[in-house]
């Protein structure tokens with residue numbers, strides 16, 4: 001048995017399928033006639049078209065129309081006469097193999113597109129890389145498994161799971177996910193939880209430790225992975241599995257029920273999402289809206305930024321699917337430690353204290369403008385709100401709001417529809433924002449407390465550093481007091497206050513958040529029904545009497561012990 005980080009709860013018992021990174025090798029100069037090489041190109045294009053048409057259907061059924069449309073466009077790009085003409089020309093005049101000609105020509109077109117000012121066209125560069133690699137795989141007969149060609153139930157073992165992988169995989173077949181990198185708050189963890197697939201991450205060397213076809217038992221809660229489990233181990237897992245299924249059944253009784261406490265105080269239970277694909281779980285778990293759409297996921301694992309149209313289609317799809325329930329779209333929170341190579345960000349000594357989120361957006365206004373235009377256009381199709389991350393000063397908030405007003409004026413001038421009264425709120429996740437919460441509340445439509453970052457910044461503890469992990473706790477009196485300060489400031493100003501960090505679904509924190517008066521709890525959709533069930537255990541009027549005591553506690557242990565007793 002070996003162990004990784006339990007990142008998405010659940011038991012999986014299945015054979016594994018290894019997705020190994022591959023380097024595609026081929027000859028450059030052909031020993032065959034140009035006619036033979038040109039025929040090879042033609043045959044590869046035919047297969048590419050058939051495979052892609054299949055993939056389009058798959059993505060449409062499992063993911064979203066916007067992603068299916070992108071894949072569909074790949075068929076047109078690959079067979080564009082300008083491109084095929086150049087490939088044939090390279091074969092004839094330079095004596096290249098079909099592979100080398102495709103490699104050269106598609107690389108050339110990629111570079112041309114990447115350097116274009118028109119962002120719609122520059123976005124095409126990443127599509128060309130995708131098309132090139134798939135064509136080369138067809139030509140070289142490379143049979144390295146890719147996420148999209150899974151045909152049977154399996155536990156995927158992969159170096160890292162990217163958002164583009166999830167777009168291509170058939171979720172129904174993926175019983176579990178094991179990755180070599182990533183932790184509880186990494187993207188692969190958030191994606192796995194959103195898809196409700198058990199996941200164990202950060203398993204060093206997993207692609208060498210496991211072999212294709214190994215039978216594996218994995219526990220996404222404890223992070224345990226057992227190869228060829230004994231009958232006894234299987235029985236124990238089956239008991240756990242039966243318990244989980246039973247729990248799931250019991251929770252279904254809470255679908256369609258109001259989110260109320262024992263004394264009938266209503267709160268909002270909404271979902272965190274990273275893409276339109278997460279909507280399935282959002283609907284299944286009866287979320288009352290979207291409390292956090294992490295839009296940076298749309299910008300990662302690609303070679304150029306998503307275009308206005310691409311972003312608009314995704315935001316519109318989310319707004320329409322939620323049918324007028326609130327959808328809070330957070331503007332780009334990227335930079336610092338988040339890798340987006342095409343933004344060419346400088347390496348920083350203190351990335352978490354550096355150039356990220358609203359700081360980056362107010363500096364790189366071209367990127368910000370495309371996103372705000374896309375969000376505003378989508379706001380005509382549902383109940384969209386805008387949320388600004390990493391606010392430290394009221395000046396930043398004013399600059400962001402002024403920028404949004406300018407973009408509104410531009411759209412108005414173009415006669416484009418948008419919601420003129422769109423709400424603009426902020427994430428409260430820096431101690432600076434807590435200290436001036438009263439000032440910010442007067443100029444924000446709503447607050448959402450980002451405890452993942454607020455804990456890190458309040459305690460001055462890097463959440464990735466194991467040596468100081470003991471300090472990273474939402475239950476620390478400093479964090480508890482900060483949360484209460486923010487809620488009180490919002491209440492005084494009469495604005496909605498929510499929480500979208502992982503702590504929003506922590507059952508132990510719930511009585512404190514109810515006592516302090518939190519309005520909205522935003523979490524991975526799979527935790528919503530559990531939280532709804534828990535609400536019935538609490539009477540807010542009684543909890544409020546305990547608030548002063550909670551705020552007077554001196555240590556994390558005291559807070560944990562007291563909240564456990566409520």
Ligand code: PEP
Pocket residue numbers: 292294333429449450451452453454500501502
């Ligand atoms: C947070 O900081 O709590 C939060 C929700 O934002 P992220 O985890 O995306 O930084």
Ligand code: MG
Pocket residue numbers: 389429450452453
């Ligand atoms: Mg944050």
